[in-house]
Amino acid sequence: MKQLKIASIPGDGIGKEVVPAAIDVLKAVSEVHGGLQFEFTDFPYSCEYYLEHGAMMPEDGLERLKDFDSIFLGAVGNEKLVPDHVSLWGLLIKLRREFEQQINIRPAKVLNGIQSPLVNPKDFDLIVVRENSEGEYSEVGGRIFREEDEIAIQNNIFSRKGTERAMHYAFDLASKRNKHVTSATKSNGIVHSMPFWDEVFQDVAKQYPEIGTDKQHIDALTAFFVTHPDRFDVIVASNLFGDILTDLGAAVMGSIGIAPAGNINVNGKYPSMFEPVHGSAPDIIGKGVANPIGQIWTAKMMLDHHGEDEIGKVLLDVVESTTADGIITPDIGGKHSTQEVTDEIIKRLKAKA
Numbered sequence: 135m136k137q138l139k140i141a142s143i144p145g146d147g148i149g150k151e152v153v154p155a156a157i158d159v160l161k162a163v164s165e166v167h168g169g170l171q172f173e174f175t176d177f178p179y180s181c182e183y184y185l186e187h188g189a190m191m192p193e194d195g196l197e198r199l200k201d202f203d204s205i206f207l208g209a210v211g212n213e214k215l216v217p218d219h220v221s222l223w224g225l226l227i228k229l230r231r232e233f234e235q236q237i238n239i240r241p242a243k244v245l246n247g248i249q250s251p252l253v254n255p256k257d258f259d260l261i262v263v264r265e266n267s268e269g270e271y272s273e274v275g276g277r278i279f280r281e282e283d284e285i286a287i288q289n290n291i292f293s294r295k296g297t298e299r300a301m302h303y304a305f306d307l308a309s310k311r312n313k314h315v316t317s318a319t320k321s322n323g324i325v326h327s328m329p330f331w332d333e334v335f336q337d338v339a340k341q342y343p344e345i346g347t348d349k350q351h352i353d354a355l356t357a358f359f360v361t362h363p364d365r366f367d368v369i370v371a372s373n374l375f376g377d378i379l380t381d382l383g384a385a386v387m388g389s390i391g392i393a394p395a396g397n398i399n400v401n402g403k404y405p406s407m408f409e410p411v412h413g414s415a416p417d418i419i420g421k422g423v424a425n426p427i428g429q430i431w432t433a434k435m436m437l438d439h440h441g442e443d444e445i446g447k448v449l450l451d452v453v454e455s456t457t458a459d460g461i462i463t464p465d466i467g468g469k470h471s472t473q474e475v476t477d478e479i480i481k482r483l484k485a486k487a
């Protein structure tokens with residue numbers, strides 16, 4: 135029997151609704167599979183935890199998490215309790231950095247039964263490889279002076295190592311897919327880091343002669359995500375550009391509530407972390423309408439990561455059969471609750487046993 139030790143961190147807001155739902159689905163996956171077991175350990179790290187303890191997680195939090203096979207996280211952020219930059223940097227971004235999860239992979243594709251807001255989205259199936267440890271999300275900088283003299287300086291960090299790593303990941307991924315990588319750049323406006331990004335992209339591309347490439351400035355690229363999402367295979371992007379593109383990718387699929395993501399530790403030293411693209415959705419907390427599909431599809435990515443892609447595919451097929459039959463939450467035009475969608479997915483999954 136294969137055992138996977140999973141640290142579960144529901145976090146804030148609807149994270150507390152969709153993580154338990156997806157864990158129930160994973161328990162059903164285990165039953166159907168027969169040779170795979172999960173051992174879940176819950177961690178209460180969240181903004182409420184911060185109010186009680188003065189930190190998003192305890193001092194030895196990393197130590198407590200580092201030996202798990204993976205981390206399964208919901209969302210972080212409750213601005214009524216803790217400023218967003220404090221909560222995210224104290225937990226989500228801290229885990230990504232300390233556990234060297236330097237790559238964030240975020241697929242977007244047409245799912246059966248989910249209406250895209252585009253009239254004719256065609257059959258797109260793309261994946262964004264987001265650099266996840268540096269770029270625009272950096273602590274380097276500061277603020278000085280007061281009032282009308284106040285100055286804020288935010289430095290972007292682009293290392294050759296980090297940039298090459300993201301690009302190699304993208305090219306390796308493309309070689310298993312449709313053999314095309316698009317680079318998200320902005321070298322017409324950002325004069326140091328983005329020309330550097332372009333040069334590294336060119337250098338890395340030379341090592342993959344069988345992979346087609348193009349580069350698009352991020353402004354045009356966002357427009358193409360809307361007008362021609364079917365043109366893309368793998369897109370490699372910096373931390374901020376990748377963050378923005380993947381909310382857009384989710385929206386083009388039909389809802390930010392269905393988009394999955396994996397924060398990948400490529401060197402194998404620490405666990406990877408799986409969490410959907412969406413945040414804690416304060417506007418729908420407690421209404422029972424959070425779409426669980428983002429978290430469930432994220433669970434499928436965790437299964438794939440651990441070599442269980444066969445059952446992962448079964449799970450995504452079951453999700454698609456459920457959406458195809460109109461058992462969907464309000465964000466994608468349905469009337470069903472989080473619980474009803476989850477129960478239906480579990481029922482259909484168990485029928486596969």
Ligand SMILES: NC(=O)C1=CN([C@@H]2O[C@H](COP(=O)(O)OP(=O)(O)OC[C@H]3O[C@@H](n4cnc5c(N)ncnc54)[C@H](O)[C@@H]3O)[C@@H](O)[C@H]2O)C=CC1
Nearest residue numbers: 209210211212213218390391412413414415418424425465
């Ligand atoms: N990875 C993470 O943990 C992230 C955390 N956040 C945090 O989450 C909080 C809210 O941020 P927002 O910018 O409002 O982004 P958000 O993703 O939480 O919500 C944006 C919109 O999408 C809807 N939505 C999101 N997930 C949904 C789901 N599963 N089902 C149905 N509708 C869904 C929300 O109701 C809202 O209308 C903030 O504290 C923010 O910092 C935001 C993005 C990512």
Ligand SMILES: CC(=O)C(=O)O
Nearest residue numbers: 222226377411412413
């Ligand atoms: C913070 C955030 O929005 C993200 O990582 O997607």
Ligand SMILES: [K+]
Nearest residue numbers: 208209410412
């Ligand atoms: K999330």
Ligand SMILES: [Mn+2]
Nearest residue numbers: 377378381411
């Ligand atoms: Mn985001």
